[in-house]
Amino acid sequence: MQALILVGGEGTRLRPLTSTMPKPVVPLVGQPFITYMLEWLRSHGVDDVVLACGFLPDALVAVLGNGEELGIRLRYVVEPEPLGTGGALKHAEELLDERFFMLNGDVLTDVDLTAQLALHDRAGARGTLALVAVDDPSAYGLVPLAADGAVREFREKPGPEELIDTNLINAGAYILERELLAGMPSRGTNFSIERDVFPRLVGHGLYGYEADAYWLDIGTPARYLQATYDILEGNVQTEVGARLAAAGMRLIDGAEIDGRVAAPAVIAAGCRIGTHATVGGRSVLGRGVTVDEGAHVEGSVLLDGATVGARSSVRGSILGPRSRVGERCQLDAGVVLGQGVELGAHNTLTAGARIFPGVHLPDGAIQF
Numbered sequence: 001m002q003a004l005i006l007v008g009g010e011g012t013r014l015r016p017l018t019s020t021m022p023k024p025v026v027p028l029v030g031q032p033f034i035t036y037m038l039e040w041l042r043s044h045g046v047d048d049v050v051l052a053c054g055f056l057p058d059a060l061v062a063v064l065g066n067g068e069e070l071g072i073r074l075r076y077v078v079e080p081e082p083l084g085t086g087g088a089l090k091h092a093e094e095l096l097d098e099r100f101f102m103l104n105g106d107v108l109t110d111v112d113l114t115a116q117l118a119l120h121d122r123a124g125a126r127g128t129l130a131l132v133a134v135d136d137p138s139a140y141g142l143v144p145l146a147a148d149g150a151v152r153e154f155r156e157k158p159g160p161e162e163l164i165d166t167n168l169i170n171a172g173a174y175i176l177e178r179e180l181l182a183g184m185p186s187r188g189t190n191f192s193i194e195r196d197v198f199p200r201l202v203g204h205g206l207y208g209y210e211a212d213a214y215w216l217d218i219g220t221p222a223r224y225l226q227a228t229y230d231i232l233e234g235n236v237q238t239e240v241g242a243r244l245a246a247a248g249m250r251l252i253d254g255a256e257i258d259g260r261v262a263a264p265a266v267i268a269a270g271c272r273i274g275t276h277a278t279v280g281g282r283s284v285l286g287r288g289v290t291v292d293e294g295a296h297v298e299g300s301v302l303l304d305g306a307t308v309g310a311r312s313s314v315r316g317s318i319l320g321p322r323s324r325v326g327e328r329c330q331l332d333a334g335v336v337l338g339q340g341v342e343l344g345a346h347n348t349l350t351a352g353a354r355i356f357p358g359v360h361l362p363d364g365a366i367q368f
Helices: 033-043 057-064 084-091 113-123 179-185 194-201 221-235 239-247
Strands: 001-009 050-055 073-078 099-104 106-111 127-133 166-177 206-210 215-217 250-252 266-268 283-284 295-298 314-315
Touching: 001 033, 001 084, 033 050, 033 057, 033 099, 033 106, 050 057, 050 239, 057 073, 084 194, 106 166, 106 221, 113 127, 113 166, 113 283, 127 194, 166 179, 215 221, 221 239, 239 250, 283 295
Parallel strands: 001 050, 001 099, 050 073, 127 206, 250 266, 266 283, 295 314
Antiparallel strands: 099 166, 106 215, 127 166
């Protein structure tokens, strides 16, 4: 089985993490985010994946290669300019099989794709959408179903006055028959499959699969942290979560630990946790991270080479690669430091403050 994954966006909502790397390879609990999608697809029999790229495609190829290490065939198509979800699909048309999955590349989920495919076959569908129930569906595509699973309506991101009687939303995982592409605009046209194609397919072979599954769009720092916590706590089925559970909820790979590490946590090789330092639960430390004497890290992600100075506190925050936090700093409530940021001593950041790559702040520069 084949899959097309749309990974062309710039990930602007996740900046500054995505200022220097494409979102699909932003590390999530020790591995590039997109590998969670690839492992999930592989577990449902997908062995051929086409990545529809746009922003920094060479970085994707450098990290993922041809997919051999992941046990899957990877190919890449690069859009010369953004053409919407439909335009990306048409741009990849020459590589697509007679039937394929199409997926948005910014979702962490464990939807049962095998069951979705079985429904598609039973219904003789031309297209089948994975659907999940959410508390607030207004920001998504709403998809009410008939008793037989046929889609009754598809309304992409309606306004408050347009809400319809369903909390089922488009989960961004579709099964499509290739013959559908013949009725779409020509290659090079900018169009949306959600706005311009699916509404016209209602009543003409479009079905929905209601999934009882985990589903999260990781497009913002808050959701990135939530995805981290959910993987660590086993709320979503992942291979790293299974390894973590088997290891007693602490995965520690060759780190030097003189302080304390609470579960659940993932600590990569080359990390150093100093005397009286504490790494609290729901934390992930990338390769070569240093947490100096008396510092405290909790519910945070510290990417490769980050440093937390002595007696500093980092809570619910994200530190980009090779960022440095000086002594006696306090970071909490969703702070994000980009790659190479340096904070001098005695800085206090909170309330989702974002510091972009390469910025150097002197001692005591920020107190809020």
